[in-house]
Amino acid sequence: MKTYKDLSEIQIDRIIEMAWEDRTPFDAIKLQFGISEQETIEIMRREMKPSSFRLWRERVQGRATKHAKLRTDDVDRFKCTRQRNISNNKISKR
Template sequence: MMQLDSIAIDRIIEMAWEDRTTFEAIQFQFGLKEQEVIDLMRKEMKLKSFKMWRERVQGRKTKHEKLRVFEKGRFKCTRQRTITNNSISKR
């Protein structure tokens, strides 16, 4: 695992806690594979918090890109609105 500063570690933990952020998005941004994220979370978090997080994300479809269906664009939420001509488009 590469050397990460405290700001990057905090951001990785934040992204890992977010339900809609995939492990692939974390790998794309920080170069850490899923197992490396799990190891980082285990090292940086209290044991109870880590166990609670693992229970939540294990097998969760939103944490794995291959199990999700995206409309268009990388890592874009289906509820995100598009912006055109300086105005927000309605659904």
């Protein structure tokens, strides 16, 4: 099983991007990178400013789309079509 230290900077950046996406479940992050929801939260805590982390946690906590078992059947994609791309932990302008 991978740990935070085993991940490259590019992988960490992608994990952060996936975690920010409202429709990407933690299960998809686990499948792709082999890290748990708790490890994803730890990465977000280490890599983000404290205020950004708090905002993210408030938004994600209890959100059905972040947990595959809580999703409804009408959610069939990971990323919203209107969501901006994130690169190097910064949101890109449209």
